[in-house]
Amino acid sequence: MITIYLYIYIYNPGVGKSPLNHGHGLNQAFNKFAYATHYSTMAMASTKILEVTHVAPFTATTHFTLPLTSFDTLWFKFPPVQSLFFYSLPKDTTFFLNSLLPKLKHSLSLTLQHFLPLAGKLTWPQHSPKPIALYTPGDVVSISVAESNADFYTLSSNQPFQASKVRPLVSPLHVSETGVSVMALQITVFPNKGFCIGLTTHHGVGDGKSATMFIKSWAYLTKENNPPLLPEKLTPFYDRTVIKDPSGFEMKVLNYWIGNPGSTSSDCRNNPKLFQSESSQSSDLDELYRTIFELSRSDIDKLRRRVTNPNNLHLSSFVLTYAYMFDCFLKATDGDKTKSKVFLDFAVDYRNRLTPPVPENYFGNCVVIKANYDDMREEESTFTVLVEKVSDLVKSVGKEKDLQSETEEVISRIIATSSENCCHVGVAGSPKLELYSIDFGWGRPKKVVFVSIENGAISMAECGDGSGGIEVGLVLKKHQMDLFASIFINGLN
Structure with missing residues (x-):
């Protein structure tokens, strides 16, 4: 195995955790920090x-x-x-x-x-x-x-x-x-x-x-x-x-x-x-890196306090996490001309939102795509603006005048933008699935990984340590991941 260390150093007399293994010890009262990002190529792996x-x-x-x-x-x-x-x-x-x-x-x-x-x-x-x-x-x-x-x-x-x-x-x-x-x-x-x-x-x-x-x-x-x-x-x-x-x-x-x-x-x-779906697998996987970032409960509370004009906004952990990761994504990929347009969309479980409700153990699909098709690269997409847009989508859940018409519009938009230089930053998984509770008899999972997120989606799950935080997985080019990590950690200080 070949291991490469990329050091980004700014003087800090009391180094916290790496942003890629982010947890409770990170957000101390330091204005400056240092971290090492560990890159492993596993060149001989088979x-x-x-x-x-x-x-x-x-x-x-x-x-x-x-x-x-x-x-x-x-x-x-x-x-x-x-x-x-x-x-x-x-x-x-x-x-x-x-x-x-x-x-x-x-x-x-x-x-x-x-x-x-x-x-x-x-x-x-x-x-x-x-x-x-x-x-x-x-x-x-x-x-x-x-x-x-x-x-x-x-x-x-x-x-x-x-x-x-x-x-x-x-x-x-x-x-x-x-x-x-x-x-x-x-x-x-x-x-x-x-x-x-x-x-x-x-x-x-x-x-x-x-x-x-x-x-x-x-x-x-x-x-x-x-x-x-x-x-x-x-x-x-x-x-x-x-x-x-x-x-x-x-x-x-x-x-x-x-x-x-x-x-x-x-x-x-x-x-x-x-x-068969159209292939979502990128052709240049060797140029892409996947990482999991963690947001602790205190981090999420900090993001909640940062929102200006929070009145009438739905400031759930999901809204704040998605908006923050989207904000970091926009900044880290700003120079990526292959994905010139970036859209918000995510799926919502409608089992308990239909009339009458569908049982929670219903097997099949019962999720609806909620989307905003404003190009976020063209918008003044500050963190607060993104929170407002995600909040509006969440607040619209279950209040559609015509769910079928809205779904039809989403499908036509997806098809229309699939051939363009567009990126739909969707969300795979959910902390509510409690994936880290899956115990076959030898303990909780050491890690849960969502594989098919190489084309811009992110994944979400509860933190595996049971702390109540959220871990988010994503895949980016190496230089974008470096920049994302720096933006992520700076944004929480």
């Missing part, structure tokens, strides 16, 4: 596939069909949801391969009997007016078992490293002539150090909350002694009649994606590429 096995749902003998709703078709062509969960090994690698791995496979089989759509595929039968998620007896989930000599401690830390280093740790979805698999898994062991679980799910079948419910259920059945029963909050709810769509809006959304506003074509049914 990942070797040890085996590819297939796990079937336990005792599943009947077909299971899950229709798509308008919320599902909204996310039909978006990239897969990809996450990594890093865990320290309780013992050596032999123990992992001989004991923990078989237990994970067995509990996965038990879990899949509750989540049959994840073992199936997204397909468009000739007799169906729209695609469906279909499980057929004999369908399986592909699980790759790999070994990596990459630096486990760097990959599972807040330190920056090349974005390309996490790509070998997740598996792609399998595409066939009849459709695409809904889920793929990969378990990668780092000898005598730790392992990670790579989860890939098709966004057209479920949102982040649904994917999280699955992996929490898997962890529960691995850890508990009374499988295969699940508590109610982890038992997926599949009834699609709770999503009301009397006007057939899901077909209108679907036609947007297939590029045929008039009608659906039989050619689309036979084209597996229909189920």
Whole structure:
């Protein structure tokens, strides 16, 4: 492993923490500071596939069909949801391969009997007016078992490293002539150090909350002694009649994606590429670095106090964190001519906002995109202005006069700007998902990483130490990351 240290030094007699491992000790009464940014290239790292096995749902003998709703078709062509969960090994690698791995496979089989759509595929039968998620007896989930000599401690830390280093740790979805698999898994062991679980799910079948419910259920059945029963909050709810769509809006959304506003074509049914998103993976991943920044509760309180004219603003932790990271992003990428326009957008869970509300354990997509299409590079986008714009979007949630019309406008805007030099700084994940609570029996995750954020999105999760802070992941070019780190830390002092 090659390690490079970039030092940015300004005299400070009492150095706090690095901004890339930001925490409670950082915001002391110092006007000047010093920090070292640790860059690891892991030049010799390699990942070797040890085996590819297939796990079937336990005792599943009947077909299971899950229709798509308008919320599902909204996310039909978006990239897969990809996450990594890093865990320290309780013992050596032999123990992992001989004991923990078989237990994970067995509990996965038990879990899949509750989540049959994840073992199936997204397909468009000739007799169906729209695609469906279909499980057929004999369908399986592909699980790759790999070994990596990459630096486990760097990959599972807040330190920056090349974005390309996490790509070998997740598996792609399998595409066939009849459709695409809904889920793929990969378990990668780092000898005598730790392992990670790579989860890939098709966004057209479920949102982040649904994917999280699955992996929490898997962890529960691995850890508990009374499988295969699940508590109610982890038992997926599949009834699609709770999503009301009397006007057939899901077909209108679907036609947007297939590029045929008039009608659906039989050619689309036979084209597996229909189920694939346009690639969101940057071609220059080796030039990009990913980092996780932390905002403590005291940092967020400090940002709240900084807002001028706070009356009537929604100053939640999400609003303040997103606005601050967006502000740093704009300043750090100001010279990037390849992304001349930058937009605010994020997804909102609508399970408890529909009439009547949808159960919290509803499996599928139930999120709506909220967006502001003012070009933030052209605006006087100070931190307070950004807070106001994000606050306005949050306050509009659930108050739409016509949710379908607003959603239709968002889709048309996304399509219109996808070919331009635009950057949509969306948000993957949420602190409310409580990802660091996912314990398979050997403790909380050492780190949770959102993989597919290379094109401008950021990720959010609760801080893994349980302190109540928020950790935010992002991917930038190296010089932009250097500048972002400096802006981030200066802005909190």
